[in-house]
Amino acid sequence: MVTIDKFSRTPVYEQIADGFCREVLCGLMPEGAQMPSVRELSVLLATNPNTVQKAYLELDRRGVISSAPGVGSFIRTGAADAIRENMKSRMSEIAAIAKELALAGIPEEEALNCIRSAYRDSDQSKIKKE
Amino acid sequence: MVTIDKFSRTPVYEQIADGFCREVLCGLMPEGAQMPSVRELSVLLATNPNTVQKAYLELDRRGVISSAPGVGSFIRTGAADAIRENMKSRMSEIAAIAKELALAGIPEEEALNCIRSAYRDSDQSKIKKE
DNA sequence: TAACTGTACTAACCGCCATAGTACAGTTGC
DNA sequence: GCAACTGTACTATGGCGGTTAGTACAGTTA
Numbered sequence: 259m260v261t262i263d264k265f266s267r268t269p270v271y272e273q274i275a276d277g278f279c280r281e282v283l284c285g286l287m288p289e290g291a292q293m294p295s296v297r298e299l300s301v302l303l304a305t306n307p308n309t310v311q312k313a314y315l316e317l318d319r320r321g322v323i324s325s326a327p328g329v330g331s332f333i334r335t336g337a338a339d340a341i342r343e344n345m346k347s348r349m350s351e352i353a354a355i356a357k358e359l360a361l362a363g364i365p366e367e368e369a370l371n372c373i374r375s376a377y378r379d380s381d382q383s384k385i386k387k388e
Numbered sequence: 389m390v391t392i393d394k395f396s397r398t399p400v401y402e403q404i405a406d407g408f409c410r411e412v413l414c415g416l417m418p419e420g421a422q423m424p425s426v427r428e429l430s431v432l433l434a435t436n437p438n439t440v441q442k443a444y445l446e447l448d449r450r451g452v453i454s455s456a457p458g459v460g461s462f463i464r465t466g467a468a469d470a471i472r473e474n475m476k477s478r479m480s481e482i483a484a485i486a487k488e489l490a491l492a493g494i495p496e497e498e499a500l501n502c503i504r505s506a507y508r509d510s511d512q513s514k515i516k517k518e
Numbered sequence: 519t520a521a522c523t524g525t526a527c528t529a530a531c532c533g534c535c536a537t538a539g540t541a542c543a544g545t546t547g548c
Numbered sequence: 549g550c551a552a553c554t555g556t557a558c559t560a561t562g563g564c565g566g567t568t569a570g571t572a573c574a575g576t577t578a
Contacts, residue, residue: 269566283491295523306568311525327524328576345492348485352499353506355478360510361413362475366503369482373499376483380490399535425554436537441556457555458545 262303270305274313279322279341282333293323293331320344392433400435404443409452409471412463423453423461450474 260277262270281287293299296314300307314331317323321340325331334340352373359369390407392400411417423429426444430437444461447453451470455461464470489499 280491309567325524327574330523342492342494345489345494348488349502352482352485352502355482356503356506357510358478359475360507361410362472364472364475366507369479369503370500372479372482373486373496373503376486377490377496380487439536455555457543460554
């Protein structure tokens with residue numbers, strides 16, 4: 259399930275959107291799967307319907323879901339690809355931080371190992387599921 | 389000189405603090421060097437004295453400068469080390485993004501190359517200065 | 519028709535950032 | 549001592565974004 263950290267600096271609506279993106283990538287939300295309704299999810303997450311709606315709007319913008327009044331919101335076909343495409347833009351964030359690290363004289367190997375261990379952790383959790 | 393991007397999402401006071409950290413790491417602001425006065429810098433950057441003061445407070449919190457009324461603000465001895473120490477916390481940011489990339493199925497090599505090219509760029513600018 | 523769905527809108531509140539202005543205390547150099 | 553600088557503190561204000569609250573409307577489904 260998607261969880262909310264009330265004390266995080268990242269807005270709740272973004273946490274919700276990111277959470278569902280993660281579920282899509284994990285396969286928990288396959289193409290065509292129905293999202294919980296705006297009102298239902300707002301109860302589950304103990305938040306406001308408007309906040310959930312904002313999250314769904316964001317997911318729509320990212321090409322992850324499509325919604326229809328009276329019907330509901332569903333995972334789009336090709337949602338995972340859309341997420342991957344959005345994800346690539348985050349590489350520039352890594353690059354920006356890496357430049358600062360380089361300037362600070364932190365060894366390149368440390369930064370590289372940081373990436374490697376992150377990928378290793380991710381592989382581990384995949385193995386656990388299999 | 390430290391520059392301000394008015395349209396950036398990162399607060400001005402943080403841009404100022406980050407800017408001086410960069411200058412310290414570059415050697416432009418050696419230990420013991422005097423910072424411009426709060427009022428002087430506020431004029432140079434076309435911003436408010438309060439904003440500059442907030443930046444100086446942040447730099448003090450980071451262990452980069454120390455201030456005394458009537459005297460001024462100066463780069464602390466060991467400022468560069470303090471900055472490096474603060475910088476290490478940013479590695480967790482890289483790790484968090486890397487985990488997302490891993491989950492999204494973006495190849496590890498792409499992420500690693502992102503780091504490598506960032507370090508290469510940084511080396512280039514060092515060579516230029518030499 | 520009833521019960522659901524998404525969607526739109528206004529109003530209000532809060533926190534953070536920035537600006538504006540004023541004031542006080544300490545240091546320095548004349 | 550005085551003038552000119554330094555950091556520091558304080559209140560007040562405005563803007564922006566995020567969140568909550570409440571209401572309302574339109575479309576779909578059983």
